[in-house]
Amino acid sequence: MTTPTADLPPAADQTPNTEPNRARRRSGRMRVLAVVAAVVVGIAFAFLAIRTVGPHLYAGTVLQGDTPAPALEGLVRADGSSVDLADYEGDVLMVFFGYANCPDVCPTTMATAAQAMDSLSAEDRDRTRLLMVSVDPSRDTAEYLETFTSFFHPNFSGATGPVEAIDSAASQYGIFYQLGEGEDYTVDHTASLMGIAPDGVLRIVWPPEVTAEQLAGDIAELLG
């Protein structure tokens, strides 16, 4: 494509270099700069708006439907009280199945969840709790679990109970676990974190490799 030149007035450069002319040229450039700046600012605001208004992308797997979370029946806390999910209404409750002798995965998940707590606002943090359900009831007493969980964060606590209650809770939450052999046996177990929303619905499942930032972002969103 060639630039048509025939009907154009003489280009600015060819006109005599008078003062008013230079001033006009400068103000023309200023106008172009202002338009460019306005466009750039506009695009930036549009991006911000999309980021702010657009839907939150959950790091965990969001579960559809509105069935209430299975009631962890028959499980007890260190103070002897039974677990009652109604106690957590209005809060986000993270549920994790693990065991206190777990040296790698469980402490790592607890540390990640504790870091997520630290990055929540104080208000959101007050409304976020974690319950670790034992998959090793023969070694984990409720007191022991409580010591384990509260070591990571005061809002974290533990629950255990008879094997039947744990098996039933595990199967309702889609948790697999299997005890190993030997004196220092370890336990294979599903290491996902489950999130119960403030309305009592089991809403989200976080994979074991979830980061503290992702967890905090999802929790803040669940709290609304």
Add this chain to the structure above:
Amino acid sequence: MKRLAVLCCALAACGSSGDGDLVVRDPWFRAPPPFANTAAMYAEINNPTDVDDSLLTMGSPQCRSFELHRTVTSDNVASMEAIGDVGLQIGAGESLALEPGGLHGMCLGLDDGFEEGDNVVVDLQFETMGRVTLSVPIQRR
């Protein structure tokens, strides 16, 4: 001499590789909760030499036993398996990461007072390099 270089490097928790020596970077134990019986140790081991090596065993006077483990996560189910006698190979110019949710040293039967802020003496036995002794801090991360 090589052995000494690694030891000094690890004790000083140095970040740079001393050319020609195995380097253990950032070794740490995750602080175990009170009454815990086990603790996991992590580090990054770098082999800038032109000789392949293997981490065979780990040990500590503060642990009743010490095992090399790998956490394997499949379909979100985590399980730990012990590393056999062949150990963990660290090829020439390669690194081996012991990290949460993966390979780790596992201290079983903790000494009393295995607490955050303390340091634990850990021996690493390498096939080529021989024994390397580290002072590993217990930390919350």
